[in-house]
Amino acid sequence: MSAVGAFLSRGGRHGAMFAARLAPGPRRALGLLAVWFVIAFAGPLLAPHAPGEIVDRDVFAGVSLHHWLGTDYLGRDLGSRLLWGVRYTVLICTLSTLLSCCCGIVLGIAATATSVWVERVLGRLMDGLLSIPSLLFALLVIAAAGESIPALILTMGVIYMPGSYRTSRALALRIARADYVTAALARGEGRAFVILREILPNMTGPLLSDIGLRFVYAVLLLSNLSFLGLGVQPPLVDLGSLVRENVLGLAYGAPAVVVPTLVLALLTVGINLALDGRRP
């Protein structure tokens, strides 16, 4: 993040200073995300078992010393699978969020900074996309293109782009009218300078909140898809597919279905609360 910060505000010079200037909401959310990233990267390395390894005859076992979180419907170690699941959920959602927000922000700023026609065409296009129910759209694309992780990332990226476009366009529009932008234009500054140095630095705070929120949406959509069997495919796992495959365990109150659900809630609600500015 610090690299982005340094790029966005050379005036700020250091990423640390940039982070210190952020509102507490986005700052806490960034911190929380960093923790999830550590889990996503390091978790599977620490997992005691391979995700597909059947370690116990006992299915839907409860918490024990060998299997901290019990076993799943095939007698696999749930703790290990969970760590892998977090990795896929976090990574897929991060990539798709980055994709949607990068495109959305670039297009949003382009809409304000270029001609009226660009804005009109983009606006209609985005409104059209926005009017398609996201789950339906995802089902359609995946049914047509087949289930693969790149397809998932791309689909979710497209689904969340219009929202990001709208937010950044509204922000850029407001800032572009500010007197300091007028002052820069009166000085004769080029368009690129005005966008990168005058407008963008003042958008970062609200934009980061927006990105965080979109990440949460992405997690929920991916879990939905996986729960329906269209998301991440076995032998890979994500949080949604963990819930689905162990849903029978609900009758036994098995940790195999409760724990992934809780982790999912922790991930989404946590980031949401952090962004809201309340203490998580």
Next chain:
Amino acid sequence: MTNLISVRGLRVTGRRADGGDVPIVRDVSLEARQGEVLALVGESGSGKTTIALALMGHARAGCGISGGEIEVAGHRVDRLDAAGLRAFRGRTISYVAQNAGSAFNPALTLHRQVIEPALTHWVLPRREAERRAVELFRAMALPHPETIGARYPHQLSGGQLQRLMAAMALITEPEVVVFDEPTTALDVTTQIEVLEAFRAVLAHRGITGVYVTHDLAVVAQVADRAVVLRHGAVCESDATAMVLERPRTAYARQLVEACHLPVRPARPAAAPADGAAAEPVLTVSDVIVGYGRVDARGLPARRILDGIDLSVPQGRILGIIGESGCGKSTLARTIAGLQPPAAGTLRFRGDILAGGVGHRTPEQRRRLQIVAQNADLVLNPAWTVGAILERVLEFFHGLRGVAARAEALRLLDLVHLPHALFDRRPMELSGGQKQRVNFARALAARPDLVLCDEITAALDPVVAAAILELMSELQATLGLSCVFITHDLHALRAVCDRVAVLLGGHVVEQCEAASLMDGAHHPYTQLLVSSVPEMRAGWLDEVAARRRATTPGPVPPAADGGCPFTPRCGLRVEGVCDRVPPPIINSPDGQRIACHLPPDELPVLPRT
């Protein structure tokens, strides 16, 4: 007689984000007798509004009344519960806010809103309330008192709304009315009418007033007692005349002095060194700016500026004065190239200046700099002060690194700011400091002409005085030429050499600043000059009496092409002024007046 308002040891505290308490008002005691008007005077942040709100038992979100006794008309306000406060507010005490324009609901007629307090408090039946409202409209000298209530807020002017709001405050016949800067947002000519209406109504009904303001000249007109506040504590409290004439504390003295800005001495136009006639830095000729449908000659139907002719001589400051809506900001934008004119030419040092900033040469952009009104909006909040200055230095002069830094620090010296501000961001600076940075940024380009648009409008008087002083100083040391746009006559006289008076998009008069206060002038100039409150009691009565003597008759139907002052002019020539554009009369001392009256019939201002 007992006190109607008495406050003892009032404390109001705010809560910071980290949970700590900040005192906003500390140990304030004040009192006012029945029928008196008490003025709370202070700069922004002095706690004057907080105290006024506390009298009504209200504290802004995040703040709370944490100590002291507040007694208003026999009620212990600090002990009232929610229901008690509801009955108390609007009934015993009422409030007139600064901006009536945003205090009224635009979707309801004024009548409904004005009588609402009387109905909610069950004071009067509807019919009675309506009758009283009309009575109050009449007392407030509003036009068409019987029918004005049927209108909507957007149909009336700011001054009229302010008086309607006072009528609303008075409809329940409260014992105390709190006025919170009610005339600050108004033009001086309107302010007089509003002040007079307020004062007459208060005196007539024996209502006790609390008047919050930062303007000592207004205090002199309306208040019996004045309390000077600073940093949330009472600095001085006495009869108005005592505070204004013999302030005891240093701070009160400073405030009084800020109202008496020194007038810039008349300076002969700089003699050209080489004997040739000095060429003006900037010439604006026949400039028309407007919007709406465009006619055959390419001229817009609605004009904001219409046929502006001005020039700024080398090394001099041209002041442009006018009330809100006269087109002065548009003029600034036009000169800066942000609003291209529909017709007319701008010349900068003899060369044509393109209408749009994008078509001007970099050299022209460098030499013409603008310092805008609101330093909060003009400085990018994401940049440090140093970066803001260095960018301009790099852009225009190619300075980088150490050289840029050294030059930026020199600029900070020039505007008397400490070097420590170099790494700060605009948010961390005070209003006056921001305006200085704003100045430094303009100077960084090493301009010939600086365009100052209302640079003191958002500042407290003491800070504004310092900025004006800085401006005069810089102008003198750097030999700059300036255009100084303002609505404040004091500021104008403190810095300008020459003055142009703008009204309805026309320049109605140009003259030397030194002669602005005496001699013959355009009737509008005369109105403007005589409307600026003076800091002595009794001034309002004199002006009001004089105004009544020369009230213009009914307004003739608006016609195109006449003098923009016709509806308000007491000297107008019927049938001529409203039809024929006034000729420009040039007098030998450089005065230019656009009026139909012969020079010897123009109003003459008394020398002050």
